[in-house]
Amino acid sequence: MKVAIVADRIGWEERRLIDAAGARGLAAFWLDDGDLCAGPAAEGVPPADLYLVRSRGYTRSAVLAGLLGDRDERVVNTAAAIAICQDKLATARALHAAGVPVPPFRVVLTRRDLARALGELGLPCVLKPILGGLGRRVLLIRDRDLADAAYDYVEQFAGGFDRVLLAQPFLPGGDERAFVVGGRVVAAYRRVAGSDWRANLATGGAAERIDADAELTALATAAAGATGAEIFALDVLRDAAGRRFVNEINHVPQFRGGAEATGVDLAAAVLDHLAGHRTVA
Template sequence: MGNRVAVVADRIGWEERRLIEIGAEFGLRIDWVNDESLCAGHRDAEPVKDYDALLVRSRSYTRGGLIATLAEADGLRVLNSAAAIHACENKLVLRAVLREAGVPVPDFRLVLSRKDYEKALDGIGLPVVLKPVYGGMGKRVTLVRDSDLAHSVYDYVEDLGHAFEQACLVEPYLGGGSIRCLVVGREIVAAAEFESAGTDWRSNAALGNQTRAMALDPDVQKVVDGVVDRLGSGIYGVDLFKTPSGYLVNEVNHAPAWRGVASATGVDVASAVARYVQETLE
């Protein structure tokens, strides 16, 4: 029957469906397990006890990290590791651990108050990008071009109900494009450039931006190697900015969507992922 793999996620998307379809080609039986029905905590939790590995693809970083932590503690093999997911879920933690490891990241300031915010604006200078420490898919990421808008925007931040929602990063605006590298194991299996589409300045795969294939650049490989050295082998979407001084790591996604990159490059990413899972279980 082969190894059994649970794709732990809150829904079945295009990527998860492809993995389930091709699993048998790599000796894997891949099933979807809804992360909302695990009731994790008991060592013999029924939904996952008979699986050889969990492939965590929850859209919620927090949910995925908690499930991965419990599963690892109970001796289950988890991809990606709980430590990697927890690093990816928090933009500040990710920036800190990568910077400590010598991986280049954008200049940034942690903003926990209006006083912090004003100091960040003075220190970096407009335009800046204001983004939540927690979150993804480009949500609540705001380009601030002038001082009047800057203070109005922060009024909304102060009205958010919880301290974790108010925690933000301020960083320089580095242009409207980015590079997405899909990493499987330690290898970049596909890379594409994203450009903001229409009137939306954000370059994010989840926003349907324009995408084109990118030839592998040794400088990109060096930066991505640094990310994997720090987080461990796994399945990642590594997002980079290209600047005059080199490539900078913007974010790392522990459960990357790859439909856009696969379409632009022609790479069968799902097969690369399934092969990696197979090799990990050997």
Template sequence: MTKSVAIVADRISWEERELIRTAPDHGLRIDWVNDESLCLGHPDAPSVRDFDAVLVRSRSYTRGGLIANLAETAGVLTLNTARAVHLCENKALLRTALRTAGVPVPDFRLVLSRRDFEKALDELEMPLVLKPVFGGMGKRVTLLRDTDLAQSVYDYVEDLGHAFEQACLVEPYLGGGTSVRCLVVGEELVGAAEFVSGGTDWRNNAALGNTSRAAAHDPDVVKIVGGVVAELGPGIYGVDLFRTDDGYVVNEVNHAPGFRGVATATGVDAASAVARYVRELVA
């Protein structure tokens, strides 16, 4: 019997098209539901109640967690769980949870004011990275190479940022222009790729068009990914790692991962892996 799944997203990208295309091969029908059209809150959640599962792939860092929470509360199978989505949306909470669980993360300071920022500059060595607590795709992530530049950059945060946009992290610059993206489905590391920043842009983010190549399933990587899953619960994640002199650290975890880069670099059929996992849960 075919099961019905809603992809809740603000737009359809390559990943969503692949999931919709491969769904019938796995006994699924997947429909796109615009995340601006749900109007959740009714206890029966009429906009999603006819679906067997809801796959939350909203890129918004305000909508995803809210949608997941209300859909889950209404009794609809929701991927990922509301707790996992909320943690992934908030870099400060995610890193604190992972660090408490014994998963290695970069050193960081939460910056909510100019005073916080100046303390962070005193406590951490240049070069540093300033990034928003809420955000993704490499946007508004800034490399600070000297103190004078740092103060000028923070002027923009202080004067132009609104509400949660002013919540930032300051952390040491790690990675040297490379990072490892791991695609996790359920509890399995499906594929791993190393992203290398291209041109003059130092940020190693697949959304910025950087190059990628397949990465081996290093035992240390597998162990760290296992620790992430143990804390967040099984789900569909993009786990970004930096390699340091002391081993790998988790930079961030994406609850609605783009997997085109990993699929292209490794040849893995990521969409089918996700569809099989969803089908197992709704069987």
């Protein structure tokens, strides 16, 4: 079985996937997404039995997954799933429609929207673009003066989708991540903020293993059904009362920190799923 890893670069995760594939008798190789020059139905893309799309660009992954899907290849994740997961508003809409709890939010298109959102959601408030990852460009607004100053940058420098923002209340009860493969949680951990208020590992947060209880498992299953994603990281926030809300879904999850914190071979879990085997976490 030939597994093509479509990505813009080879990072720790991609190297682990290639190594794990070799240990299972699979042939995994990197396809540089910047060197494909794909035509209709992905003409020109080298053949494989399965394409694992791990391009980090917000449009690159969806474009290539769509072209590969046009020639009826098995693609993980599909273009339809990527389109939902890469857009934070699309994710919230899909989850809300499926009855999955999401943080309250307001769409901010203007300075007037921002003022009203702060009044309705209260402070502190989180303000973020609908496209983005690793906690970048996410602001914690603690006072109205800062909110107004931050919006100056949006008006002056943002373009396209960066002008569409989501405002949501800051939920202080905890930050959890579940690594989901085939609708099943294979590892879960709590993310603890370091010197930065954001708990993302990319911003200096730390990871602590937790058990995937029935509620977290149910949220992961429901999220998989709502988005159609096979492999993803489920980001869950808790409010002060301990209630869980699905905040975001990452369709190209970085998993080095999660693997190290939990001791679970997440690359092996991914490859076993793709090959049709079941990994016991």
